[in-house]
Amino acid sequence: MNVLVIGKGGREHALVRALYQSPSVDQIMAIPGNDGMKKEALCAGIKEPSDMISFCKKMSVDLVVIGPEAEIVSGLPDLFRDAGFLVFAPSKEAAALEASKIFSKQFMKEGEVPTSRAFVVENLEEVKARYKEFSSPWVLKADGLAAGKGVFICQTEEELFTASEKLFKEQIFGEAGKRALLEEYQAGWELSCHVLTNGSEYQLLPLVQDHKRLLDGQKGPNTGGMGTVAPYQISEDLLQQVKKRVIEPSIQLIERKKLFYRGVLFIGMMITEKGPIVLEYNVRFGDPETQVLMPLLDGDWAEVFYKIARGEVPDLRWKDLYATCVVLAAKGYPQNPVKGDQIFADLDKITMSSYFLHAGTAFKEGRWVVNGGRVLNAIGLGSSLEESIREAYKLAESVQWPGMQMRKDIGKWMK
Numbered sequence: 056m057n058v059l060v061i062g063k064g065g066r067e068h069a070l071v072r073a074l075y076q077s078p079s080v081d082q083i084m085a086i087p088g089n090d091g092m093k094k095e096a097l098c099a100g101i102k103e104p105s106d107m108i109s110f111c112k113k114m115s116v117d118l119v120v121i122g123p124e125a126e127i128v129s130g131l132p133d134l135f136r137d138a139g140f141l142v143f144a145p146s147k148e149a150a151a152l153e154a155s156k157i158f159s160k161q162f163m164k165e166g167e168v169p170t171s172r173a174f175v176v177e178n179l180e181e182v183k184a185r186y187k188e189f190s191s192p193w194v195l196k197a198d199g200l201a202a203g204k205g206v207f208i209c210q211t212e213e214e215l216f217t218a219s220e221k222l223f224k225e226q227i228f229g230e231a232g233k234r235a236l237l238e239e240y241q242a243g244w245e246l247s248c249h250v251l252t253n254g255s256e257y258q259l260l261p262l263v264q265d266h267k268r269l270l271d272g273q274k275g276p277n278t279g280g281m282g283t284v285a286p287y288q289i290s291e292d293l294l295q296q297v298k299k300r301v302i303e304p305s306i307q308l309i310e311r312k313k314l315f316y317r318g319v320l321f322i323g324m325m326i327t328e329k330g331p332i333v334l335e336y337n338v339r340f341g342d343p344e345t346q347v348l349m350p351l352l353d354g355d356w357a358e359v360f361y362k363i364a365r366g367e368v369p370d371l372r373w374k375d376l377y378a379t380c381v382v383l384a385a386k387g388y389p390q391n392p393v394k395g396d397q398i399f400a401d402l403d404k405i406t407m408s409s410y411f412l413h414a415g416t417a418f419k420e421g422r423w424v425v426n427g428g429r430v431l432n433a434i435g436l437g438s439s440l441e442e443s444i445r446e447a448y449k450l451a452e453s454v455q456w457p458g459m460q461m462r463k464d465i466g467k468w469m470k
């Protein structure tokens with residue numbers, strides 16, 4: 056089959072590589088893709104949805120896989136489906152689960168899915184009227200999409216009020232921050248849970264641990280993710296709680312509300328003393344979670360995505376394998392990534408147990424340069440977690456550019 060991947064980051068390179076290794080795939084195309092995936096996919100810089108559809112017709116595309124939330128939330132999957140293509144991504148209506156934190160909070164309440172108490176707030180006065188109902192730290196979440204930057208964790212009243220002014224007065228996220236949730240903070244450890252679903256049945260993928268803070272020791276600002284490990288082993292008791300209290304009521308409510316879902320639901324949760332508490336729903340694969348999920352399947356990912364797009368949920372088998380992803384980030388990431396520096400490394404280096412995935416690189420005048428915040432993913436595979444960590448770091452340490460940032464403790468936080 057011929058498959059089109061929409062997106063340009065590390066997640067999409069992981070998808071492209073997985074499709075490249077799928078026996079059922081003839082050709083892979085990416086819109087827009089990135090320079091690092093050009094050996095595996097034909098990349099086309101097409102912007103208009105109508106041109107994308109013409110391109111798909113011309114290239115006899117059998118399946119469209121959409122990576123980023125912005126494209127899903129904009130309704131691109133519906134446009135492709137209306138044009139007759141099979142698409143791995145949910146409808147715009149279902150994408151409100153990620154597009155609106157207020158919608159998803161109401162959804163969780165209706166489905167009796169465990170989540171933090173929260174109030175909808177629209178201005179500083181409403182924040183001041185409500186914040187004493189919780190204790191510090193306070194969580195303020197912009198309602199709409201904010202490229203992973205819309206959650207403020209505020210230790211002091213001053214920080215909370217400043218964050219409120221940024222959202223409501225300075226409108227740093229525009230419409231996306233017109234309304235927000237003021238939410239109770241949950242202490243615990245985070246777990247990334249992905250389920251493939253057709254909107255009524257589901258298949259749970261291996262659990263992943265992301266490392267969101269920039270610096271070692273879980274310190275520094277929040278980022279999109281500085282590294283991941285999978286599979287994350289949890290006790291049978293906790294796994295049952297995750298299934299019974301979180302996944303099943305969520306899927307049942309998607310079905311009851313008749314939300315058209317043909318894709319992956321990524322549930323970010325905090326494991327607290329009271330059990331799992333849902334922090335957010337995402338209507339796409341996580342980045343850098345995808346990078347460690349793709350190598351674990353014992354099978355053909357293209358077949359899996361194709362079946363989901365048709366409304367079938369396949370049985371899945373997993374390799375006896377661990378994967379680690381170490382993110383190499385630009386100087387100044389996450390606030391102001393510095394672009395343009397030359398990357399010194401052999402980025403074509405592939406071993407049986409390690410390889411690079413490109414996220415924010417560009418190939419200019421015969422050199423690889425930094426072209427984004429999260430630049431490269433060093434992937435390590437192994438028959439134990441330790442081996443996969445070792446392999447990922449061996450590869451990561453072969454890379455250099457001025458001010459490159461990477462955490463040294465990915466995979467050291469297993470509970």
Ligand code: GLY
Pocket residue numbers: 265279280337340341342343344
């Ligand atoms: N790694 C977190 C996310 O993709 O949202």
